[in-house]
Amino acid sequence: MNKYLILIMFxxxxxxxxxxxxxxxxxxxFIEEQRMLEKSVVDGTxxxxxxxxxxxxxxxxxxxxxxxxxxxxxxxxxxHGQYDLAIEILQNNQIIDEELNWNxxxxxxxxxxxxxxxxxxxxETLWFIYNLEKQAQKAGGRLHFLLGNHEYMVLHKDLRYLHxxxxxxxxLLNLSYDDLYGKNTVLGRWLRSKHTIIKINEHLFVxxxxxxxxxxxxGVDIEAxxxxxxxxxDRSKEEMKATEFYSTYYGSAGPIWYRGYFYDPIxxxxxxxxxxxxKSKHIVVGxxxxxxxxxxxxxxxxxxxxxxxxxxxxxxxxxxxxxxxxGTKSGEKIELx
Ligand code: CA
Numbered sequence: 507m508n509k510y511l512i513l514i515m516f517x518x519x520x521x522x523x524x525x526x527x528x529x530x531x532x533x534x535x536f537i538e539e540q541r542m543l544e545k546s547v548v549d550g551t552x553x554x555x556x557x558x559x560x561x562x563x564x565x566x567x568x569x570x571x572x573x574x575x576x577x578x579x580x581x582x583x584x585x586h587g588q589y590d591l592a593i594e595i596l597q598n599n600q601i602i603d604e605e606l607n608w609n610x611x612x613x614x615x616x617x618x619x620x621x622x623x624x625x626x627x628x629x630e631t632l633w634f635i636y637n638l639e640k641q642a643q644k645a646g647g648r649l650h651f652l653l654g655n656h657e658y659m660v661l662h663k664d665l666r667y668l669h670x671x672x673x674x675x676x677x678l679l680n681l682s683y684d685d686l687y688g689k690n691t692v693l694g695r696w697l698r699s700k701h702t703i704i705k706i707n708e709h710l711f712v713x714x715x716x717x718x719x720x721x722x723x724x725g726v727d728i729e730a731x732x733x734x735x736x737x738x739x740d741r742s743k744e745e746m747k748a749t750e751f752y753s754t755y756y757g758s759a760g761p762i763w764y765r766g767y768f769y770d771p772i773x774x775x776x777x778x779x780x781x782x783x784x785k786s787k788h789i790v791v792g793x794x795x796x797x798x799x800x801x802x803x804x805x806x807x808x809x810x811x812x813x814x815x816x817x818x819x820x821x822x823x824x825x826x827x828x829x830x831x832x833g834t835k836s837g838e839k840i841e842l843x
Contacts, residue, residue, distance in 0.1 A: 531629055531675045535692040537564050542692070547675050562692045566699035568736075571728050573648070573706045576614050579825040580833070581711065581808075582799075583618035583654070583792025586815035587625020587669055589634065591835075595814070598837035599822050606634065608641035608649075614706055615642065618792040619654020619713030619762065623667035624815050632693055653700050653735070654713035654792060655762040660684055661697065661739050689740065702735040702761055703728050708787040709825060714764035715791045715807075716780055723754040726784050731761070767807045768794040777803045790823065799823045799832040801842040808842070 532546030535557070542557040580601055585592045596602045603609040615638075621631050635651050642649040656667065663684045665673075676683040687694040703712040705728060710716065724731055738746060738755060746752040754760060766772050767789075781787060792811040799821040800809040808830070814820035822833040831839040 529671055529674055534686045535562060537690045545679055547678050552678050566696050568699055571701050571704045571732055576706050578613040579706055580822050581616040581618055581790050581810045582822040584620040584811040584815055585631055586620055586623055587628040588814050588817045589627035589630040591814055591817055591820055595820050595822055595835055599833040608638055608645050610647055612646040614648040616711050617651045618711055618790060618810055619652050620656045620792060622660045623656040624669060626669045626671050636696060650704055651700055652711060652713060653702050658762060661687060662743055698736060698739055701732045703731055705786060709790055710784055710786040711790045713762045714793045715767050716761060716784060717759040717764045717766055718780060719759035720761060721783055765794050767802055774803050777806050781806060805830060805842060
């Protein structure tokens with residue numbers, strides 16, 4: 507990113523050094539009236555750089571949530587700050603090249619939620635996705651980053667699952683961690699433009715899943731649900747909990763928390779009924795961890811949380827015209843049947 511920056515001022519605003527290990531993190535870019543302020547932690551010291559207002563986008567268009575005639579699709583989820591492993595899986599499966607550039611042509615890559623929390627390289631992962639999204643679109647492809655329960659948790663100040671590094675970063679920057687992704691930050695605005703559910707061809711993608719309970723309460727209008735979820739980011743939990751809104755959209759049967767396809771699973775007949783109502787043939791979800799990418803209900807449900815969060819192994823799902831495949835960490839394609 508640095509090559510786009512116009513360096514106006516360089517200042518060390520803090521000389522705090524962490525006594526144990528010197529941490530590095532960032533950048534966090536704050537949008538002010540006439541400028542942007544980029545703050546990073548470099549070896550335990552806060553470095554602030556003033557950027558020209560035009561250095562990065564300050565508004566993000568809401569992209570469509572429905573795509574047709576897509577030739578190839580890949581999906582993975584629950585990266586949880588495990589940047590290095592995610593990069594390895596994407597490289598070995600030819601989604602990106604050695605220089606981390608988009609290599610999936612006109613394909614669509616779906617990140618099915620949960621980049622935040624648990625692991626130590628959340629910021630690196632977010633900026634990587636931020637940049638890759640632009641490259642994908644230029645190449646005629648797409649990168650879709652859907653928000654999972656951990657994105658919504660952090661944005662709603664539920665900071666229980668942060669890696670131990672981030673409270674230190676937050677303290678150094680003298681801001682609450684969720685304020686690093688506030689409405690006047692570049693990544694905060696970018697996150698606030700993201701969907702919760704998208705449909706590509708006949709595949710529906712959502713972090714947790716779609717339950718009958720949710721359909722009964724909220725309907726099946728994907729665009730409307732996405733808009734409702736986006737608007738809820740800046741509503742307080744207390745206010746949302748004052749009505750049934752919170753339990754519908756954020757409860758255990760809501761789209762970012764539902765686990766009903768995996769734990770004590772619902773009958774296949776119920777899956778068929780849900781699929782009919784959402785006008786899809788397959789649902790791709792993350793959120794429930796397995797050792798690999800899994801298929802359930804005769805390929806009607808694919809689970810792509812392959813436990814990348816452990817930082818050891820992970821996979822990617824391919825939905826291609828000739829079949830459905832698990833892409834292993836080393837890049838082998840194994841058909842799901
Ligand atoms: Ca999750």
